[in-house]
Amino acid sequence: MTIFRRGEPGYDENRLGLNRAAGESRPARVVAATGEHDVAAAVRLGAEQGLPVGVMATGHGPAVPADGAVLVNTRRMDGVSVDPAAETAWVQAGARWEQVLERTTPHGLAPLNGSSPDVGAVGYTTGGGAGLLGRRYGFAADHVRRLRLVTADGRLREVTAESEPDLFWAVRGAKDNFGLVVDMEIDLFPIYRLQRRRGGGRAARPAAARAGARAAGHGTQAAVRAGRLDPPRSSRRALCRP
Ligand SMILES: Cc1cc2nc3c(=O)[nH]c(=O)nc-3n(C[C@H](O)[C@H](O)[C@H](O)COP(=O)(O)OP(=O)(O)OC[C@H]3O[C@@H](n4cnc5c(N)ncnc54)[C@H](O)[C@@H]3O)c2cc1C
Incomplete structure (x- = not known):
């Protein structure tokens, strides 16, 4: 089991995930886990030292910062x-x-x-x-x-x-x-086929998506996802002009 402490080479690489906007944790220890025994040892380490234990695979969605905790990085366990x-x-x-x-x-x-x-x-x-x-x-x-x-x-x-x-x-x-x-x-x-369309075209409209699924035949499902997008920078600038 490889453990990194603050300031050691490898600490930052193993504590930082993809979503830095969610905040950067500063764990007391970062465990680079390569298997279940490392995970178990990390949990026991947290218990022995009275530290909370957190886990990170990609760092896409940490709910709570792992400040002062034992953070288990599982990204090497990718079987x-x-x-x-x-x-x-x-x-x-x-x-x-x-x-x-x-x-x-x-x-x-x-x-x-x-x-x-x-x-x-x-x-x-x-x-x-x-x-x-x-x-x-x-x-x-x-x-x-x-x-x-x-x-x-x-x-x-x-x-x-x-x-x-x-x-x-x-x-x-x-x-x-x-x-x-x-x-x-x-x-x-x-599942044999998945089609994806982006943008505000026909597939973005639920009725059009349902009609497309009906036309494609039995067993076809339609899913529509809508999100609010910022206007492009050029139009934002235009809107701000007096
Ligand atoms: C671009 C993007 C698209 C997404 N799309 C969807 C979507 O379509 N549908 C949906 O439901 N969600 C979606 N999500 C949310 C995503 O499922 C959660 O953020 C998820 O927790 C990310 O897991 P992770 O391991 O990649 O992230 P990490 O930041 O590594 O982990 C996030 C949390 O997951 C838990 N966790 C991770 N590993 C373990 C483990 N081994 N044991 C127990 N708990 C663990 C922990 O609570 C951890 O804090 C999306 C997120 C992003 C960033």
């Missing part, structure tokens, strides 16, 4: 494997959706990922996961078969709906509040 017959994938804590999709799409299968391939699959799923295929299949968290996580006592537990129903229910929505997930097994779905 993914697919069981095409069972239509499931095993995904390690640091894998991004892009890495999951690279493994599933050759089999004509897709997970319930969200809008960005750069987001971590575990952080997304433990937060619920409202994805592109949500209208048909629901939340990603409802398609987890099994999780392994390290709880606050430093124990690695395998959690399913049968083995630990309460913990299994709680983790799928509570992110890291009940433990640090080291890997998960998720359902995959036979």
Whole structure:
């Protein structure tokens, strides 16, 4: 297990994530985890030293800054494997959706990922996961078969709906509040084609999108996402002129 303290080479590289706008944490220790034993050791280190413990895969969406904490960086734990017959994938804590999709799409299968391939699959799923295929299949968290996580006592537990129903229910929505997930097994779905359009064209209008899906035939789903965009800089300048 590699641990970085403030000022040491590697500290910044391992504490900083993609979303710097969410604030820069200054953890007391940063653990570069390469496997479940590192995660368990990091949780025990936090307990021994009386420090809170946080986890980061990509740094896309830290809810709470890990200031003064033990921050476990899982980005090296990016293993993914697919069981095409069972239509499931095993995904390690640091894998991004892009890495999951690279493994599933050759089999004509897709997970319930969200809008960005750069987001971590575990952080997304433990937060619920409202994805592109949500209208048909629901939340990603409802398609987890099994999780392994390290709880606050430093124990690695395998959690399913049968083995630990309460913990299994709680983790799928509570992110890291009940433990640090080291890997998960998720359902995959036979998806052959996904079309995406951007901008304010026809696909941005719900009625047009529904009509397009009907025309494409049975089983086609339409999803529309609307967002407020800033006007381009040129028009902003024009608006500001007296
Ligand atoms: C560009 C973008 C697009 C997005 N699109 C969608 C979308 O379509 N649908 C949707 O539902 N969400 C979406 N999100 C939100 C995203 O799912 C959350 O921000 C998610 O928590 C990011 O996880 P991460 O691991 O990438 O980020 P990180 O910053 O690394 O982690 C964020 C949090 O996830 C939890 N977490 C991470 N790893 C673990 C672990 N091993 N065990 C337990 N908890 C863990 C922790 O609470 C951590 O603080 C989007 C976010 C971004 C930035």
